[in-house]
Structure formats: structure tokens, C-alpha cells
Amino acid sequence: DQQVKQNSPSLSVQEGRISILNCDYTNSMFDYFLWYKKYPAEGPTFLISISSIKDKNEDGRFTVFLNKSAKHLSLHIVPSQPGDSAVYFCAASDFYNNNDMRFGAGTRLTVKP
Amino acid sequence: NAGVTQTPKFQVLKTGQSMTLQCAQDMNHEYMSWYRQDPGMGLRLIHYSVGAGITDQGEVPNGYNVSRSTTEDFPLRLLSAAPSQTSVYFCASSPMRTPFSTDTQYFGPGTRLTVL
Numbered sequence: 591d592q593q594v595k596q597n598s599p600s601l602s603v604q605e606g607r608i609s610i611l612n613c614d615y616t617n618s619m620f621d622y623f624l625w626y627k628k629y630p631a632e633g634p635t636f637l638i639s640i641s642s643i644k645d646k647n648e649d650g651r652f653t654v655f656l657n658k659s660a661k662h663l664s665l666h667i668v669p670s671q672p673g674d675s676a677v678y679f680c681a682a683s684d685f686y687n688n689n690d691m692r693f694g695a696g697t698r699l700t701v702k703p
Numbered sequence: 704n705a706g707v708t709q710t711p712k713f714q715v716l717k718t719g720q721s722m723t724l725q726c727a728q729d730m731n732h733e734y735m736s737w738y739r740q741d742p743g744m745g746l747r748l749i750h751y752s753v754g755a756g757i758t759d760q761g762e763v764p765n766g767y768n769v770s771r772s773t774t775e776d777f778p779l780r781l782l783s784a785a786p787s788q789t790s791v792y793f794c795a796s797s798p799m800r801t802p803f804s805t806d807t808q809y810f811g812p813g814t815r816l817t818v819l
């Protein structure tokens with residue numbers, strides 16, 4: 591039962607262009623959504639998040655959009671940089687279910703110089 | 704401030720052996736959790752704890768035990784290792800949160816476990 595899905599295992603973009611990573615979820619009880627970034631041999635690190643009562647959150651080059659009716663969120667990185675090359679995990683949390691957090695399978699982003 | 708630490712970094716076990724993966728955090732976080740990461744599966748929650756003395760099962764708890772005797776430590780025990788438990792294990796911690804908000808989870812560097 592995969593409640594959070596990232597259907598693109600990989601994405602390749604040119605430096606300076608926009609990277610768009612997508613995530614879909616099925617559980618309407620999720621009230622908070624997060625994106626984590628992971629480099630090889632390291633633990634995931636928090637990137638950006640959004641509450642279900644908002645539809646957009648921006649932090650520098652990173653913007654997360656939430657479409658609750660479509661149960662879809664996306665991460666935009668503008669402009670993309672080679673240092674952004676990593677695996678990105680989408681995660682969703684349900685406060686009323688003991689903070690149950692579910693992760694997507696991840697999308698490997700490669701930013702080419 | 705070391706954050707979340709995990710030991711060992713690598714471990715090889717034989718089927719049937721038992722071992723404990725250690726996790727410690729120095730941020731006084733109430734919430735701690737264990738995940739496993741497998742290719743194509745993302746991170747799946749094994750067990751979690753909302754405070755000392757309180758633990759509960761996550762998505763994939765079978766074959767694992769946990770205890771939380773202190774705020775700082777949250778060890779994960781493999782009772783009888785099986786090849787299906789070959790994975791990368793991550794421990795994480797965070798403060799407790801309120802609805803529609805969250806304090807993000809801080810992850811340790813991971814333990815790569817191979818069961819032969």
C-alpha cells in the first residue's frame with residue numbers, strides 16, 4: 591500500500607534550467623508534506639515543507655506546490671545547479687495517526703553543467 | 704551538538720544471528736523513529752517512539768524490536784536476522800508536532816546491513 595508515489599525514478603536537467611519533481615499521494619488525511627534530499631552514503635536532509643492548509647511555499651531557489659484536489663505536489667528548483675544532483679524524497683505526514691510519515695521511492699536528479 | 708548518531712556504519716550478519724543497531728540524539732527530541740531504505744521502495748517506517756518508555760509499530764515492524772529507556776537512545780534489535788532484512792537503516796528524531804505543522808525529522812547517516 592504505497593500512499594506516496596514518485597513515478598519518475600530519475601530526471602536529468604541542464605544547469606540553469608528548472609527542475610520539476612512530482613509526487614502523488616492517496617491518503618486525504620495527510621496534513622503535512624515534506625521534501626528531503628539525499629546524497630550517497632548520507633542520511634536524508636530536510637529541504638522544504640508545506641502544510642495542507644497552504645498551496646505554495648517558497649525558500650530561495652526551491653518552491654513546493656500543493657494541489658489538494660488532485661492529491662499532487664511538486665518541487666520546483668530554479669535555477670538548477672550541479673550541487674542539486676541527489677535523490678529527492680517526497681514525504682507526507684498524518685498528525686492524527688501518530689505522526690505516521692510515508693515516503694515516496696525517490697527521484698534521482700542529475701543537473702548537467 | 705552531534706545530532707543523530709548511528710553505529711555501526713556497516714554490518715554483515717549470518718542468517719539467524721541477532722544484533723542491535725544503536726541510535727542516539729543529543730537534541731532532546733521526543734520523537735524518534737527507525738526506517739529501512741530498499742531500492743525502489745523509499746523509506747519505510749519500522750518502529751517509532753513518542754517519548755521514553757513509549758514505542759509503537761510502524762509500517763514494517765516484523766522481525767524487529769525496540770525500546771526507549773532514555774530520551775537520547777533508541778536501539779533497534781534484530782532478533783533472528785534474515786536475508787530479507789538486508790537494507791540500509793536510518794534512525795531519525797524530531798520534536799513532537801501540532802496539527803498542520805511539523806518539525807522536520809533529522810536523520811542519522813545510516814547503517815548498511817547485509818544478511819548472508
